[in-house]
Amino acid sequence: MEKDNPNVYVVGASWQRLLYGAEDVGLFKEFNDGSMRGFTYANKHNFKEFQADGDGFLSMAECQYIIKHELDNLRAKDEAHVPGYPKMKLYPGKSVIRRMQSKGILVQVFPLHEKEELKRLSFSWFKKIKLSFQPLDDIRHYFGEGMALYFGFLEYFTLALIPMALIGIPYYLFDFEDYDKFTVFAGFNLVWCTVILELWKRLSASLAYGWGTLSRKKAFEEPRPGFHGVLGVNPVTGRAEPLYSNAKRQLRIYLVSVPFVLLCLYLSLYVMMIYFDMEGWALMIHDEEPTFWTGVLIFIPSIIYAVVIEIMNLIYRYAAEFLTGWENHRLESTFQNHLVLKVLVFNFFNCFASLFYIAFVMQDMVLLRQSLATLLITSQILNQIMEAFLPYWLQRRRNKKAHKRMIKTMGDRELPLSEQVKLEADMSTYLGTFDDYLELFLLFGYVSLFSCVYPLAAVLVVLNNVTEVYSDAFKMCKVFKRPFSEPAANIGVWQLAFEAMSVIAVATNCALIGMSPQVKSYFPESETQLILWVVGFEHFLLASKFILTFVIPDVPKDIQIKLSRLEFESLEALKKRKMLEASGIPKTDK
Structure with missing residues (x-):
């Protein structure tokens, strides 16, 4: 247009x-x-x-x-x-x-929505209340493999959280103040976060094979639209295209991007210290005059801090996107990898730095539990408002007059194609699964890092994910323009991000176990021995984790056999073709 x-x-x-x-x-x-x-x-x-x-x-x-x-x-x-x-x-x-x-x-x-197909998908996806799984094949048929894999991962993550939630509820109800017994929960947490990621690799491989993307060769990447440089010749394709010095790009990254990220981390640290000052002030008032309202006041700093975190994450996201574009990466995949790295580093520090400080510097488990619960609940509420309700409200407001005008003009007649195009052109543009995966990554962090202190974290994330399935499905069908489909064999760089979080979770949970009075009682005279025991236990778990990644194959055996058979037949066909060409016999299509 x-x-x-x-x-x-x-x-x-x-x-x-x-x-x-x-x-x-x-x-x-x-x-x-x-x-x-x-x-x-x-x-x-x-x-x-x-x-x-x-x-x-x-x-x-x-x-x-x-x-x-x-x-x-x-x-x-x-x-x-x-x-x-x-x-x-x-x-x-x-x-x-x-x-x-x-x-x-x-x-x-943009691609147009198919009205009848969208109605059928909407009904089976989110309009009817059901206990069955999502229609992943229908989602893949309409939106493509990339979108279907996201919703498949969201569903899998939610189901994988149910054992954590079922164990966490009795821990919360009966052993709320007994932190020694949370060491067992932390141990289960360590096994859980490793196993679910390995099993997801197998599930995603099965899905991708059934959809025909697992063995598909990756297409040759063209330069991204925003890439610019001096006109030259690509040595691979022989085509004329812009060329840009990699040395200049590296200078931009290390002299501008890295200092910018460090500055943002410092600002995040400064805001965190302000939050602790506010928290101390609220606790002081409550200690002086313990009333209902001063009890409510204790939670206000955490709520304000959670809102500020979301605002800072949003502002930083736009800044990181601008900065990554300014770095002038040639390929879209390289651009996305650098953007993901910037956003993950800042979001991880911004969301979890205060919890690490409370846990390992202040060593205040009551405050850690309170802060974790407040941050988790507030971020979930804000995400639901920003991702579902706000876009829907803006879309209804934007299209209200247009719908009235069309009804007055067309009556009950079917909307012409040109009017459908104009109507969908005004819909919001879906920016991809980046923010959706980022939200799941942070939720995974809340559960895997500190849920042994607040076992209800898994329950809250399950509830959030259930509503997320319906809200995401609703906005894809009703709020956003239909996005272009992209073939995908896995969740890409996000798999590495989740695995990195699981490694950090091992260190965090081992440290929390070492801080419990029950474990400290075994080392009454030497703190050094306690530290050595915790570090040794952590290394043992990390070694077990990496062994487990090799023991559990990423691809199921039956699919491995099918892929190997296909590769063998392809090689045999290639040999036969070369023999025919060498003998001068014309090849056939059989």
Whole structure:
């Protein structure tokens, strides 16, 4: 859509063209023998569920991905500029669509919602109250593998928390003040956070294999739209594209980005110390005059601090995104990795620094329990407001007049395609699963790091995740424009982030166990022996954790066999092809 002259261009493709495109992008589909194989148009009738002309063989998300791939690969040949825009220069091999987007000629490019399919998905996903699992295959069919894997992980994480919640409730009710008995809970916590991540790898591999993305070759990455530099020739593709010195990028990272992150961490530390001053002031007032209202006052500093944390995280997110863009990374994957690293470092420090200080410097378990509960509950409430209710309210307010005008004009008639495009163009844009995974990462941190002190943390996170499933499903279907689908075989860099958190959880829980009076009683005369015992126990658990990662295979055995068989058949076919070429016999498509 163009900004000044809002022309609407609707792009589609015939089924035959989509099938050729499926071969070009390397889609894997289920073969008649039940294995997943790379789709070829010449061999199309040997694929399961392929009927007649192939109508319905590809999912909606796959069709959308193929069309987007074809648009992105519309490349300039001899044109010197975009037709009608002499100042918008082109050079051979440049993606025309990306160029028009980066220069603002194309204001929005987005896939349309399919009304009937969306109604069916909405009903099975969030409109009916059910105890069954989410329709992951339907989500994948409509939104793609990346979105389906996120909701699959959200569901898995919620189910994995149930044992923690069931154990945590009696600990909270019957042993609330007996911190010695929380050492058992901490030990269970250590095993839990390792096992669930390893089992998730197996589950995600099974899902990805069934969806055809596990064995699919990664597409060659093109430069991201925001990348700029001096025009040169890519030594790999031979195409003309911008080139930027890696040395300059590294200087920007180490001379600007790293100091900026350190400055933000210092500001976070300064705000944390203000919070402790407020906490001390509230406790002093309560000690002088213990009334109901002074009891309420004790929780006010924690609530204010939790709100400030969320505001600081939001501001830092935008600053980190701007800074990462300024670093001028060539590939989108590299851009995302640097952005994730910046955001994770700050969010981890901002959310958990105060809890570490209370636990290991102040060693006040009562205050730690109170602060953890307040931070967790407040952050959950704010996230639900910001992620679901606020976008929905803004969307209803924005579209209220538009709906009235359309009803007055169209009556009961079906909305024309052009009006549907304009209506969806005004909807909010979904920015990806980054913030959703970040929220789950922080919740995982609250549970794995300090839940032995506050066992109800797992219960609160389960309740939050149940509402998160419905609120996220609602906003995807009703609030946001339909996002472009992206093939995915796993949750990417977030798997490493969760595993890093589980390693930190080992050290944290071992330290909390070592601080308990029950453990200290075994070392009444020597604190050094206690420290050595805790460090030795921590190293033993870390070694056990890493051994466990090797003992539990990332991919189930039956899928490993199928992948190995496919690789063997591919090598045999390649050998046969080379032999035919060497003998001069023309090859066949069989």
